Amino acid sequence: GRFNAKGGSKILIEPHRHPGIYIAKSKEDLLVTKNMVTGESVYGEKRITIEDNLDGKTEYRVWNPFRSKLAAAILGGIDRIHIAPGSKVLYLGAASGTTVSHVSDIVGPNGLVFAVEFSQRSGRDLLNVAKKRTNIIPIIEDARHPQKYRMIVSMVDTIFADVAQPDQARIVGINAHYYLKHRGYVVISIKANCIDSTAQPEAVFAEELMKLQREMIRPQEQLTLEPYERDHAVVVGIYRPDRKQKYD
């Protein structure tokens, strides 16, 4: 479905603290991104059209934090996501492309999203999303073997990973060694019971931070995704930092 801001209904769009993301203010506040493909939803999400005096209509798509860990992290108050207009992002675990479509909205026409997904079933949906969004390069391949897709990936500013695999720190690490710029960033969603279903989540997260450090990734921020996800954390880190320097 969709709802419209035409004719007196009161929805105001405000920029979010994170560039490229917006807040739709009505009865409740909604997280939204500016739709790259006007007139179309990707996965049945609601759209909001704003009549603009200057340049006609702008359309926004509602981003549900219960369906996207990145949206949950943003609403949870994450300090930096390192995904902004113009960013190049390597997205590991793209699934059907729902969150990828919002990342595509955020990075916009001057950015690129290299979207890696191994499952054939999700891959078909991802390919359809990428057909309409030319800033998404779909890669149906195993993220454990980044050399397989080396012909189609450039150096990127940020790696976002939501692979839900026990060896995900290593998967992120080898992809960083191939494709992440010096002092680029990783943003990783960690589901505790995908790593170890018997240990305490806090212990699992701490162990994952250690593993990331072994991959030359210095963790900078950790955030749990309550109330949107249980026993999930998002970790942000910087790759190959200068040893003595501080980064924000």
Added chain:
Amino acid sequence: MLYILFEHAAGYALFLSTQSEEIGAQQQEVQQAMLQLSSFLQLVKLEGFSPFKSGTNALENMNCISEGLLHEDLKNFLEVNLSKEADFTLGVSDNKLGATIQETLGFQCSTLGAISDLIRGIRLHFHQLVEGLTKLAQDKAQLGLGHSYSRAKVKFNVNRVDNMVI
């Protein structure tokens, strides 16, 4: 002498490392120098570039590269550029492809030392290292090949159980 093979959606490129002695020891130097194009150009020099003839041609080559196989196009490219050279090492991204090249062409291949860092630098500056290649053309080649490679993966998966043709 150290040559570096770089495979890209636009074609194959061969670089000569201009500072090949004790490559292991200079990793820190390489890492710093590769960040700026001007200093990176002191480290490598483009020796040859062979663009793919078509999208289909690029896909055939990527299918081989992803499996560590030596496509006829790559074999020719390496022969043309390297068969007259003696006493060199060819730096590659993938051990498996390196072994195949070594077996077929007799060129000594390696992935060790500063090679992976040099390849990171080439990847960072690639569109500025090859004359006539723009950033837009580079992205477009990757986009087209990403789609065709992924479409084929979804279509011709032997393990696929849904959508059987009887």
